[in-house]
Amino acid sequence: MPKLEYFVVSEGISVDVLTNRISLFNVIEGVQSKELPILLPQIVATSTWNKEPSDGDNDYQTSLRIYPPGEERPKEFAINFRMEQDRHRIHQTIINLQITQPGELILEVLLNGKHIASHTVSVKKID
Amino acid sequence: MNILDKIKSDDFLLSVGFELPPAALHKVLSRTSECAELVDAYKSGVLTDTTLRSFVQQLLKNFRPAEKFPYDITLALLAVSVESFSSRFAEEFIRDLSQLDLAELTSCIKVAKLCLAGRERLAKNEYRQFIFPSPPNNNYREVHRVPETVKDSHFENKYSDLVTA
Numbered sequence: 277m278p279k280l281e282y283f284v285v286s287e288g289i290s291v292d293v294l295t296n297r298i299s300l301f302n303v304i305e306g307v308q309s310k311e312l313p314i315l316l317p318q319i320v321a322t323s324t325w326n327k328e329p330s331d332g333d334n335d336y337q338t339s340l341r342i343y344p345p346g347e348e349r350p351k352e353f354a355i356n357f358r359m360e361q362d363r364h365r366i367h368q369t370i371i372n373l374q375i376t377q378p379g380e381l382i383l384e385v386l387l388n389g390k391h392i393a394s395h396t397v398s399v400k401k402i403d
Numbered sequence: 404m405n406i407l408d409k410i411k412s413d414d415f416l417l418s419v420g421f422e423l424p425p426a427a428l429h430k431v432l433s434r435t436s437e438c439a440e441l442v443d444a445y446k447s448g449v450l451t452d453t454t455l456r457s458f459v460q461q462l463l464k465n466f467r468p469a470e471k472f473p474y475d476i477t478l479a480l481l482a483v484s485v486e487s488f489s490s491r492f493a494e495e496f497i498r499d500l501s502q503l504d505l506a507e508l509t510s511c512i513k514v515a516k517l518c519l520a521g522r523e524r525l526a527k528n529e530y531r532q533f534i535f536p537s538p539p540n541n542n543y544r545e546v547h548r549v550p551e552t553v554k555d556s557h558f559e560n561k562y563s564d565l566v567t568a
Contacts, residue, residue: 294446296489296525324526353533363526372535 278325278336278359283385283393285321289367298322298365306398313376314399321368321395323385327359334358339386340368345379345399375399406440406450407458411477419476425513432476432483432514441484452492455481459496471507478511486518489525497522 287302304319321340339354353368375381381397409415415437423431432438444450459481462474472478482500485493500508500515 291528292489294488294490296528298526298528353531355529355531357529361523361525361527363524365526365528367528367530369530369532370535371532372537374535 277328277387278331278364279328280385280387280392281324281326281363283321283323283395285319285383285395285397287318287320289320289322291365304397306400307375307381308400308402310402312378312401313374316373316375317371319370319373319383321370321383321385323366323368323393325357325359325364325366325387327362327364331359337388338366339389340370341384341386342370342373343380343382343384344373344375344377345381346377350384406437406444407454410437410441410480411462411474416473416476419480422510425510425517428476428479428510429483429514429517432480435480438480438484441481445485445488452490455485455492455496466507468507472505472511475508475510478508479514482511482515482518486521487525494522 284300285304286300287304289301290299291297292299300320300322304316307314307316323338323340325338335356335358337354337356339352342351342353344351353370355366355368357364357366378399378401381399382394383397384394385392404412419428419431419435422428441450445455459478462477465473478500482497485496497515497518500511501519503512505512
């Protein structure tokens, strides 16, 4: 099974076309607003996986599961991939994520249905 | 003399010397000043994908069946120089070259195979976008993404100092 190197949620990313270097812009730790609901115009969840010797040509599925505060059912986005190279970066962009309540916005990454890591964003209502 | 003229000159080809095993040739080429110059020129945009494609096409006009290709080392150097780049040219050039089976181009094909193996170390990027429908504008408020820690008094003091300085 591929091994997770890191999982980070940011506002944007850039991958240099010549050097393949990645830059993550504005890692999202918390959001605040005077009124709710709020809208997150764009968030990018980046998970980077390292190949393990036994991975071969196996097909894997990674899912991004989002738990907005106050919502019972998470939103889930799955991608299938193969470890064709030693490292595989998956960038999942979510446009127009709506948040209706304060609390914790939890973004979780799973591999073949198994929890691997999560990133928590605090959502606060300010006066 | 520009770098592309330099790497097809007799002086350069002679400086690399006679045929070496592929791994040794890969190492020797990667240590040449011409390789460093090519990397710099490609990274800075002085050499573009179009320029390099056209250069390779020009070289291949000298290909004669059953004769050793005179720019075998030049192509090998080019493969070594673009090995760590994730550009389309680098990908296509190294992959296509490594898949050839021509006796006239033995050195560059073997070096390209090594470059291809080296490229496996580069990360692959995969992108997906999921779009929720836009809600009516007036229902949603501006979001402040400034973390709380940025608003603490320490930061404000430091910022004030900078402003008044």
